[in-house]
Amino acid sequence: MTLVAGIDSSTQSVKVVVRQAGTGALARFGQAPHPDGTEVDPAAWWDALGAAIGIAGGLDDVAAVAVGGQQHGMVALDAAGEVIRPALLWNDTRSAAAAEDLIDELGDGDRAAGAAAWASAVGTVPVASLTITKLRWLRDAEPEHAARVAALALPHDWLTWKLSGGTDVEELTTDRSDASGTGYFDASADGGAGAYRPDLLARALGRDDVVLPRVLAPAERAGTAEGASSPAVLGPGAGDNAAAALALGLGPGDVALSVGTSGVVSAVVDHPVADPTGLVAGFADATGRYLPLAVTLNASQVLDRVAGLLGVDHGGLAELALAASPGAGGLVCVPYLAGERTPNKPLATGAFHGLTLGNATRENLARAAFEGVLCSLADGLDAVRTQGLDVASIQLVGGAARSRALTAIAPTVLGRPVVVPQPSEFVADGAARQAAWVLAGGEAPPEWTASRSRTYEAAQAPEVRERYARARELTVERS
Numbered sequence: 001m002t003l004v005a006g007i008d009s010s011t012q013s014v015k016v017v018v019r020q021a022g023t024g025a026l027a028r029f030g031q032a033p034h035p036d037g038t039e040v041d042p043a044a045w046w047d048a049l050g051a052a053i054g055i056a057g058g059l060d061d062v063a064a065v066a067v068g069g070q071q072h073g074m075v076a077l078d079a080a081g082e083v084i085r086p087a088l089l090w091n092d093t094r095s096a097a098a099a100e101d102l103i104d105e106l107g108d109g110d111r112a113a114g115a116a117a118w119a120s121a122v123g124t125v126p127v128a129s130l131t132i133t134k135l136r137w138l139r140d141a142e143p144e145h146a147a148r149v150a151a152l153a154l155p156h157d158w159l160t161w162k163l164s165g166g167t168d169v170e171e172l173t174t175d176r177s178d179a180s181g182t183g184y185f186d187a188s189a190d191g192g193a194g195a196y197r198p199d200l201l202a203r204a205l206g207r208d209d210v211v212l213p214r215v216l217a218p219a220e221r222a223g224t225a226e227g228a229s230s231p232a233v234l235g236p237g238a239g240d241n242a243a244a245a246l247a248l249g250l251g252p253g254d255v256a257l258s259v260g261t262s263g264v265v266s267a268v269v270d271h272p273v274a275d276p277t278g279l280v281a282g283f284a285d286a287t288g289r290y291l292p293l294a295v296t297l298n299a300s301q302v303l304d305r306v307a308g309l310l311g312v313d314h315g316g317l318a319e320l321a322l323a324a325s326p327g328a329g330g331l332v333c334v335p336y337l338a339g340e341r342t343p344n345k346p347l348a349t350g351a352f353h354g355l356t357l358g359n360a361t362r363e364n365l366a367r368a369a370f371e372g373v374l375c376s377l378a379d380g381l382d383a384v385r386t387q388g389l390d391v392a393s394i395q396l397v398g399g400a401a402r403s404r405a406l407t408a409i410a411p412t413v414l415g416r417p418v419v420v421p422q423p424s425e426f427v428a429d430g431a432a433r434q435a436a437w438v439l440a441g442g443e444a445p446p447e448w449t450a451s452r453s454r455t456y457e458a459a460q461a462p463e464v465r466e467r468y469a470r471a472r473e474l475t476v477e478r479s
């Protein structure tokens, strides 16, 4: 029996799945937490990965392994391959002003022209999440660090390199899906193989004499993992949402709605997407196609915080929310606790609107939190649909999809049934499937047995989105 492993180095933790290469059946699992915060020393990811691999029984009997991970994080390396400063993560908003500067500069002072030029160049209008804006921030805020940058990697690139025992930055690799989230890679160039845009990198960092990871083809080998008694083949890996799409086998019209640290609406399409409004990011998938997506900064952690405020666990929060009626008695949660990326409001704060003496109950607060997170994702779904996507089905995934309140409330807000696959670590699963593909070769990943799923239906409550639309602009900026 051949085994493969998939890794998800995500915002809050790292997960390792070991699966049978032929069928995808789960053999083993391990997980270890990541530190809190929006800047993290990559060494902490490496330590956590070692712990999670140990819990998953090691990689000695695994024939191939691939790494999926949180996108956009800036891992800056010096000429000796040492990390220069803690990585700035996708949800770090300090580079919001740098994003605006980059847009204005490309448009020669005309923001709309700049946004259109970025969308056309790399499929995405810069926001604070993108790596390129973090490089501009580094240039301006930490010039001594910027001057030492010899190579740039994303979290999954760096972990793949570390697994290979890499010390030479020239040996760094990445894949097209994760590269497409940097802001200095055009996934549609060269017939869809993609190409870096050193001119845009130079705009941000002030120079382009920096090693960028070699972009591997979807099932190309990145080398072998060092340390295991019989070294496993390393796959190219992928950005987390592309890996999840691979696990879910998204087809035409299938939308994945992920409620993890990030809220993500994504779909796989055959054509490049370039949205000059910036609401939809025109990223690439892990099979050679494209992955338009809308990402929010506020999803599962909003539910975590409101559960904390109410002094309950996830089960208790769900119970409270389901005891309230749709619309939470008129209470509206604008969930921008972390600032927001879609819409681009990095300085926004969250709010509960519509409190009255009659509706100020724990049940309504809980329900409003779920509805606020879902309304924000419903806005993201609308944005993705404006890019020509005809939605056939919605699959609800991510850590919070384990909540019976989220699954019950989602169809009332979205106005459609939602399909909830049996809970699994879809990013790690997609990485494992890619590893199996690298072993098997061929044009497409091996077919794995589909997991069971359940469809949730409910009457739509259109007033929920209507009230949210009136409230979402009513936020105070953080000081």
Ligand SMILES: Nc1ncnc2c1ncn2[C@@H]1O[C@H](COP(=O)(O)OP(=O)(O)O)[C@@H](O)[C@H]1O
Residues within 6 Å of the ligand: 010, 011, 012, 013, 259, 260, 261, 262, 300, 301, 303, 304, 314, 315, 398, 399, 400, 401, 402, 403, 404
């Ligand atoms: N039953 C549940 N109800 C609501 N949220 C949950 C539940 N189980 C896990 N979560 C939340 O899911 C999040 C982790 O999801 P995950 O997709 O693994 O995140 P990430 O990939 O961003 O690290 C945490 O914020 C956790 O509190």
Ligand SMILES: O=C(CO)[C@@H](O)[C@H](O)COP(=O)(O)O
Residues within 6 Å of the ligand: 010, 011, 012, 069, 070, 071, 072, 090, 129, 181, 240, 241, 260, 261, 262, 263, 264, 295
């Ligand atoms: O920024 C994005 C995608 O553009 C996020 O999806 C991050 O990749 C983090 O994902 P999670 O850790 O929340 O899964």
